[in-house]
Amino acid sequence: MMTQTTTNISPTRMERLRQNDRLKTAKRAHKLLEDKYDEMVHKFSELIKKNRSLRELVEKKLTQALQLFVAANTQMTTAAVDAALAMHHHAISLTCSTQNIMGLTVPHVSIVDLDPVKNTILLTTPDKFDESINLLQQLTTIIIELANIEKTCSMLADEIQKVRRRINSLEYNLIPNIQSTIKFITMKLDENQRETQIRVMKIKDMQNKTK
Amino acid sequence: MNNFSKDIAVIGEQAIVKVFSAIGYDCFYDTEPDAVIARCQALETAGYKIILILEKTAAQISRYLDSRASLAYPIILPIPDTTTHSNYGMQRLNQNMEKAMGIKIGGNL
Numbered sequence: 096m097m098t099q100t101t102t103n104i105s106p107t108r109m110e111r112l113r114q115n116d117r118l119k120t121a122k123r124a125h126k127l128l129e130d131k132y133d134e135m136v137h138k139f140s141e142l143i144k145k146n147r148s149l150r151e152l153v154e155k156k157l158t159q160a161l162q163l164f165v166a167a168n169t170q171m172t173t174a175a176v177d178a179a180l181a182m183h184h185h186a187i188s189l190t191c192s193t194q195n196i197m198g199l200t201v202p203h204v205s206i207v208d209l210d211p212v213k214n215t216i217l218l219t220t221p222d223k224f225d226e227s228i229n230l231l232q233q234l235t236t237i238i239i240e241l242a243n244i245e246k247t248c249s250m251l252a253d254e255i256q257k258v259r260r261r262i263n264s265l266e267y268n269l270i271p272n273i274q275s276t277i278k279f280i281t282m283k284l285d286e287n288q289r290e291t292q293i294r295v296m297k298i299k300d301m302q303n304k305t306k
Numbered sequence: 307m308n309n310f311s312k313d314i315a316v317i318g319e320q321a322i323v324k325v326f327s328a329i330g331y332d333c334f335y336d337t338e339p340d341a342v343i344a345r346c347q348a349l350e351t352a353g354y355k356i357i358l359i360l361e362k363t364a365a366q367i368s369r370y371l372d373s374r375a376s377l378a379y380p381i382i383l384p385i386p387d388t389t390t391h392s393n394y395g396m397q398r399l400n401q402n403m404e405k406a407m408g409i410k411i412g413g414n415l
Binding site for chain 2: 139143147158161162164200228243249259
């Protein structure tokens with residue numbers, strides 16, 4: 096890995112102290128971000144399992160319900176469908192808030208008011224029509240839960256990606272750069288010290304010779 | 307439609323999504339990608355929290371869906387339709403998994 100030393104900094108003890116502080120902070124941030132990353136991945140893997148099973152269920156049942164409705168539609172006139180849908184009208188009310196997962200604000204939706212599932216059967220409508228509506232009524236809670244979990248998973252995935260980039264940037268860029276800057280300052284300071292020592296020795300030598 | 311619940315909306319072909327009105331969702335019959343995007347923006351402004359879109363249409367406006375990914379609300383959820391089996395919802399789920407884990411895992415986690 097190539098590291099880039101900041102050569103335009105002044106190689107002083109003060110600067111080395113400052114760089115040492117920066118290194119300490121960067122290492123602490125790296126550790127904290129790694130902990131955050133681990134926890135987020137753990138949470139994500141729990142949620143994604145649930146997401147997958149809910150989606151499979153919703154896809155299966157919803158396709159079935161919609162196919163039944165489309166089939167029933169062919170046996171009825173548009174006016175009859177509209178009238179039957181109005182008869183079935185079902186109210187739903189949600190509370191929408193947000194919750195915090197490792198500093199990430201994700202949605203939290205819950206049903207406040209849902210009419211109990213009534214297996215309403217109208218005499219004028221085909222069986223498939225009533226069956227599709229009953230199936231959809233049963234799916235309402237699951238669809239809302241799926242929406243909640245899928246959005247949370249999507250937001251978590253984005254955040255995990257961002258955190259991983261930050262960790263990599265610290266691990267492979269910032270920390271090595273600071274370390275090489277400290278090394279550069281240390282070498283310069285040592286060199287200066289050696290130069291001064293040699294200069295003093297030379298002066299002493301010259302003084303001894305003149306005596 | 308007069309009594310909008312302002313909670314859940316469904317966008318898609320009339321023949322398919324009309325049934326959702328029976329369970330309290332507000333239905334909008336747009337199918338063209340531009341019209342669907344405009345409808346989504348209008349619904350977002352109106353304060354809808356969950357918007358269901360048929361997978362066929364959702365696949366065509368994936369760039370718009372990506373642009374809304376960082377917002378908590380509205381939750382835009384692709385749902386399957388009866389005619390095509392694009393599996394767009396599952397594809398997005400796998401994309402999320404790839405994004406989070408860094409690798410594509412084909413099967414279950």
